[in-house]
Amino acid sequence: MKLRSTGAMALSTMLSAGVALADGAALKVFDWSGYEDQGFFGAYMEKHGAAPTYTFFGSQDEAFTKLQSGFEADLAHPCSDAVRKWVAADLIQPLDPSKLDNWDAMLAEIKDVDGIVIDGEVYMLPFEWGNTGLIYRTDKIADDQISLQLLADPAYQGKVAIPDAASSAYALASLATGNAADYTNLSDEQFQAASDYLRSVHPNVRFYWSDAGQMDQAMASGELEMGWAWNQSELNLIWNETPAKMMRDVDKGIATWVCGYVHLKSSTTPVDQIYDQLNALSDAASGKYIIESWGYPHANAEAYAISDQDLIAQYGFDDPKAFFEGSLFFDAVDPALEAKMLKEFERIKSGF
Amino acid sequence: MRSEATKGLTLSAPATLYVGFLVAAPLAILVAYSLWTQTYVSVDRTPTLANYREAFTDPLVRHLMIRSILIAATVTIATVALAYPIAYFIALRAERKTLWLLLITIPFWSSYLLRVFAWKLILGFNGVMNSALLGLGLIDEPLTFLLYNEFAVVLTLAHAWAPFAILPIYVSIQKIDLSLLEAATDLGNGPVQRFLRVTLPLTIPGIIAACLIIFIPTVGDYVTPSLVGGSDGKMIANLIQVQFGAANNWPLGATLSLLAMMSVGFVAILFVLSSTSLGRRIR
Numbered sequence: 001m002k003l004r005s006t007g008a009m010a011l012s013t014m015l016s017a018g019v020a021l022a023d024g025a026a027l028k029v030f031d032w033s034g035y036e037d038q039g040f041f042g043a044y045m046e047k048h049g050a051a052p053t054y055t056f057f058g059s060q061d062e063a064f065t066k067l068q069s070g071f072e073a074d075l076a077h078p079c080s081d082a083v084r085k086w087v088a089a090d091l092i093q094p095l096d097p098s099k100l101d102n103w104d105a106m107l108a109e110i111k112d113v114d115g116i117v118i119d120g121e122v123y124m125l126p127f128e129w130g131n132t133g134l135i136y137r138t139d140k141i142a143d144d145q146i147s148l149q150l151l152a153d154p155a156y157q158g159k160v161a162i163p164d165a166a167s168s169a170y171a172l173a174s175l176a177t178g179n180a181a182d183y184t185n186l187s188d189e190q191f192q193a194a195s196d197y198l199r200s201v202h203p204n205v206r207f208y209w210s211d212a213g214q215m216d217q218a219m220a221s222g223e224l225e226m227g228w229a230w231n232q233s234e235l236n237l238i239w240n241e242t243p244a245k246m247m248r249d250v251d252k253g254i255a256t257w258v259c260g261y262v263h264l265k266s267s268t269t270p271v272d273q274i275y276d277q278l279n280a281l282s283d284a285a286s287g288k289y290i291i292e293s294w295g296y297p298h299a300n301a302e303a304y305a306i307s308d309q310d311l312i313a314q315y316g317f318d319d320p321k322a323f324f325e326g327s328l329f330f331d332a333v334d335p336a337l338e339a340k341m342l343k344e345f346e347r348i349k350s351g352f
Numbered sequence: 353m354r355s356e357a358t359k360g361l362t363l364s365a366p367a368t369l370y371v372g373f374l375v376a377a378p379l380a381i382l383v384a385y386s387l388w389t390q391t392y393v394s395v396d397r398t399p400t401l402a403n404y405r406e407a408f409t410d411p412l413v414r415h416l417m418i419r420s421i422l423i424a425a426t427v428t429i430a431t432v433a434l435a436y437p438i439a440y441f442i443a444l445r446a447e448r449k450t451l452w453l454l455l456i457t458i459p460f461w462s463s464y465l466l467r468v469f470a471w472k473l474i475l476g477f478n479g480v481m482n483s484a485l486l487g488l489g490l491i492d493e494p495l496t497f498l499l500y501n502e503f504a505v506v507l508t509l510a511h512a513w514a515p516f517a518i519l520p521i522y523v524s525i526q527k528i529d530l531s532l533l534e535a536a537t538d539l540g541n542g543p544v545q546r547f548l549r550v551t552l553p554l555t556i557p558g559i560i561a562a563c564l565i566i567f568i569p570t571v572g573d574y575v576t577p578s579l580v581g582g583s584d585g586k587m588i589a590n591l592i593q594v595q596f597g598a599a600n601n602w603p604l605g606a607t608l609s610l611l612a613m614m615s616v617g618f619v620a621i622l623f624v625l626s627s628t629s630l631g632r633r634i635r
Contacts, residue, residue, distance in 0.1 A: 059597070059598075061597045061598040061600065062597060064600065065596065065597060065600065068393075085392075085393060088392060088393050089393035089394075158496055165598070166598065202583070205583065206496075206500065206582070207500050207582050207583070208582075208583060210578075218477065221477050221478040222477075222478075223476075223477035223478070223494075223496075335392050339599070339601075342594070342598060342599045343599070346412060346591065346594060347412050349583045349586070350412055350415065350583060350586060351583070351584075352411065352412055352415070
């Protein structure tokens with residue numbers, strides 16, 4: 001009798017665990033590959049007993065196309081510059097800040113970013129952020145010599161790489177031509193100046209990188225001496241013991257991006273479960289994990305105090321404000337200008 | 353009579369449905385899209401020829417289309433010229449034909465993408481080729497003209513498509529009645545004349561098949577130029593991909609796809625007509 005009841009209890013435990021398992025996995029997240037790392041949402045795992053189900057995209061454009069063609073999920077992970085377009089395409093719904101436990105702990109500068117909040121509605125919970133800047137080989141180029149203009153110097157023919165992404169290339173060009181403040185709304189003359197700059201860089205470009213690994217390897221091997229890239233590349237090079245670093249001088253030009261999670265309109269999972277995942281992602285403990293294991297700065301201001309301070313100093317996260325002030329923010333570019341950038345960038349890449 | 357008609361319809365139904373759903377329907381969607389226009393995040397379905405006008409007046413489209421056709425033509429010529437002696441050897445000289453044919457298909461045991469990556473590793477800055485040349489002391493610093501240009505695209509495609517050229521040419525050489533070659537010798541033809549007047553004309557169908565099999569898919573190749581082509585080796589398919597991806601302009605992408613199909617069709621028809629008339633003249 002006793003044995004049977006123990007058996008029944010074990011069975012019921014297993015069953016309930018099974019139910020919890022199915023529950024946890026019912027949440028569908030559409031994300032960049034790598035973000036299924038369970039260190040990012042420990043609290044969700046504890047509560048629901050299983051990780052959400054992840055589907056991956058390789059670029060924001062790919063994600064947008066797939067969602068517009070009818071792909072369904074609960075959460076997605078774009079960057080702030082894409083949010084306006086996603087809202088216009090009726091893909092995402094506003095978030096309720098009162099259900100976001102960590103909303104008040106988010107870095108104040110990030111909460112102001114266009115795309116996080118649009119017309120008073122919160123659309124994105126910021127998760128990670130970082131810089132796009134000029135990474136250079138310190139053994140080949142001196143610190144006082146480096147500048148964005150050096151990319152166009154004929155002495156560096158075949159030694160530079162820039163991203164195969166119009167928005168990032170034009171951010172670089174806007175910084176180089178002194179029009180960073182108008183990046184989202186360049187006038188015709190400013191646009192022309194930026195395009196001319198990119199044309200002058202083109203003969204030096206070894207390749208327009210589409211995956212960061214390609215760029216990192218080429219920097220490490222010496223094929224490249226300069227590249228416009230993410231701070232993740234700088235860390236990869238540091239970890240690889242390659243003498244390289246990012247030009248962090250705001251007067252010389254640097255850009256900042258923020259990515260985060262949005263609530264899709266096609267979502268079918270109960271809202272509470274979605275907010276459990278959002279709260280787990282924005283938890284200070286998740287922030288500590290991404291800072292220490294990935295070298296990415298997190299959006300939660302409280303994460304920095306509890307992380308390894310040596311790493312924080314090494315990665316340059318000790319003064320987040322310095323990251324933001326004076327840097328170009330990847331905000332949503334005016335749609336007509338964005339189309340113009342894309343078209344012109346294709347021409348520039350082909351030597352026209 | 354009626355049952356025979358029913359039988360005929362039943363027999364052709366699977367093929368008709370297959371072609372209808374997988375060829376005709378997608379093509380119709382493509383044509384429809386090419387007549388629409390993109391507005392920011394949605395598609396305006398008023399029929400217009402604006403996309404065609406834009407594609408025809410854009411020098412970039414013309415440039416990439418011509419480059420794609422030239423790259424594909426170079427690949428075709430290089431592959432067929434290299435494949436012919438191999439096919440000739442296997443069909444007429446080799447003793448273990450099956451073994452040779454099996455060896456030729458070995459590259460196909462790995463994925464196309466992996467083979468493209470392999471070429472990238474071979475031609476790269478610190479790749480196999482440069483390391484070897486540096487090791488031998490032939491060069492002082494790595495050669496950079498190996499990768500990220502048209503040459504790398506042609507080389508990679510020619511390697512990937514080689515078996516597709518060898519097999520049809522092999523079959524056409526295999527079919528030659530050897531007594532014809534003996535007769536040519538009896539009538540006083542030397543080896544070169546015999547090849548030019550008997551073997552080559554008889555294998556022209558195989559050569560045409562090989563050329564078409566290689567030319568048509570390589571014009572629209574996307575992955576090879578995007579991985580090893582750099583900006584000098586970009587082809588029309590890369591521009592089409594941008595329209596369906598980053599530019600989010602499906603109507604223009606559909607127009608470019610249709611124009612690429614028409615250009616390929618035009619060049620292929622021109623090629624078949626000229627080569628058959630050439631074959632007739634040799635004979």
